[in-house]
Amino acid sequence: MRKIVVILFILVLLLFHLRYMSRNFDWDSCVYALNIQKNKVEAAFYNPHHLGFESSGLLYWRLLQDVYPTTDIMFFLRLRILAFALFFLGAFTWLFYKLYHDFIAALLLAFLIQVSQAFWFYSLHNDTPLIHSCLMALLFLFTIFFMRKGLKGKHLIFLWVVQLFSIYFHQSNVIHFGMVPMAVLLTDGRTFGTKMRIIFLYLFTLGVATILSYLFVGFIILKRGLGNIDEKHFSFWMFLYAAIDRWGTSGGEKNYIHYFYRGIGDAFLVFQNVAPKFRVNFSDLWNRSHAPYNLHLLFWIFSLSLGFLNFRKMRKEFGKELFIMLFWLIPSIGFYTWWEGYFFEFWVGTTIALWILNFYILKSLSFPSLPKFSQSLIHSTYAVVGALYFITNFTFSTLPRSVGPKFGYIEGIQGPVLKLAEEKIYK
Structure with a gap:
């Protein structure tokens, strides 16, 4: 029964989001779509801080063309993000229920995550923030889940893959290297020396895989070199967003x-x-x-x-x-x-x-002597806060962005963006 509820919850969200799909066009979302539209591997790896975003988008776009030939690239790229967002909400609900045995709280938390402005906006937007953020959340929940089972070798391999892909989808996720190693330290049943060897092996192989991936993309796919310091230099591509002073460290x-x-x-x-x-x-x-x-x-x-x-x-x-x-x-x-x-x-x-x-x-x-009452307080609180978030964010964010095309900063790419905004499927 609970699985049916989760499926219905996801289905309702899917239909709702399809009705109010974002028509917001800004520089990032359009450039990423145009990189994929070029149908070239080199263009799909142009951005070093998210190797997996456009490259997986290109693979998805090619597979889609085989099944359903279409030119409505922006819509279907948004659909890809939405599909992953809904998959995450379903996985979150089920994992959270398995961990804390409160299905209603898990469902309400998934709803609260969905109606928070950032998650809601980027679940309907062809941009990088959502997938890698969801992967980090899944990494956390699966780490807790597997830690309770003893964090066996197969669990660590699974977590390693999730963490590597989180880095592929956004370079900044290297800052979260400590999550799984800390779980290894907290898990019972191993000596301290064994734990340290596991942590070293986990981090070493993760680091090597990440470094080799960037070297392969930079030198083999993009044919960057180590000669003159110019736009063809490997380091210029690798640290692109730090090299251009309008971002980050400006x-x-x-x-x-x-x-x-x-x-x-x-x-x-x-x-x-x-x-x-x-x-x-x-x-x-x-x-x-x-x-x-x-x-x-x-x-x-x-x-x-x-x-x-x-x-x-x-x-x-x-x-x-x-x-x-x-x-x-x-x-x-x-x-x-x-x-x-x-x-x-x-x-x-x-x-x-x-x-x-x-x-x-x-x-x-919670009051130990009144478990049902304590649960009802949590559920009621989340229901009220969820209603507040839904009404506010739908009124001032989702609804306006779904009515006709809205343009943010698109300097230099106005022509291609106008073509994306005129996709037939929106008509």
Whole structure:
């Protein structure tokens, strides 16, 4: 019965998303589509920070042409992202239920993840943030799941493959190298020396596979060299986004607190994009223009404060999960705040982690003598917050972007983008 519920949940989301598919066209999503449309392996590996995104997109596009010849590339690339998002939500629901034996909470958490602004936006958008973020979340959940089974060799091989593909889909995931090794350290049944040998082998082979992959793509596929320092040099391709000063490490004054506040805020709700100012205003708490954002911020302040005050009990119940999660959350928050924290695309994975953390906080506050009542409080809280997120993000984000083409920054590629926007399937 539960499996049928999950399938129906995913089916309803699929039909809903197909009805309100994004018509937003910006520089990144269009360039990635155009790279695939060229139907050349070299173009599919142009971006070094996500080897797997366009290359898998090209393979998908070629297979699709064999089954259903079409020129509507942007729609079907968006459909690919949506399919992976829905697969993730189904896997998340089932894994979370298996881990914590609360099916309704698992389903509501999957809904909360879906209606958070960053996940919702990028599940309908041909861009890189969603797939690699979902892979990191699956890596975390499978690590916990397998750790409870003793983290055998076959489990480590599976986790190794997931982590390698997460790096292929976004280079920045190398910062999460510590998640699986920490699980190995926390698993019982092995001596400390054995654990250290397993960790060394895991990290060494992961590092070698990653390095060899980049060397193969750079030198063999793209035919880069080590001669003159120019656009044909291997290092220029490898560190492309650091070499162009409009991204990441660009000059100018940086307010990292502001970056984090704006980025994480937009990742949950349409926090700043709708208006050129922050929409939180506690001096006018119930004003319709501010109420959703005020309540959202109060919810997280209250939740995290409860977690801090109840940390001893939370650590007792979820100590291993929290320790492994540190190697997911801390690198993400630190690196993405420094890199381009004001863009909510970098916070997709962090929002998923924070929803899982929120469950640990609320679950640790449960009354042992009143288990059903405690569960109903968690379920009711998530249902109310989910409704708030759905109404706000649908009204100000999903609905406007589904009505006719919307254009973001597309300087230099206006012509090809207009052709993408006129795809027949949208008519």
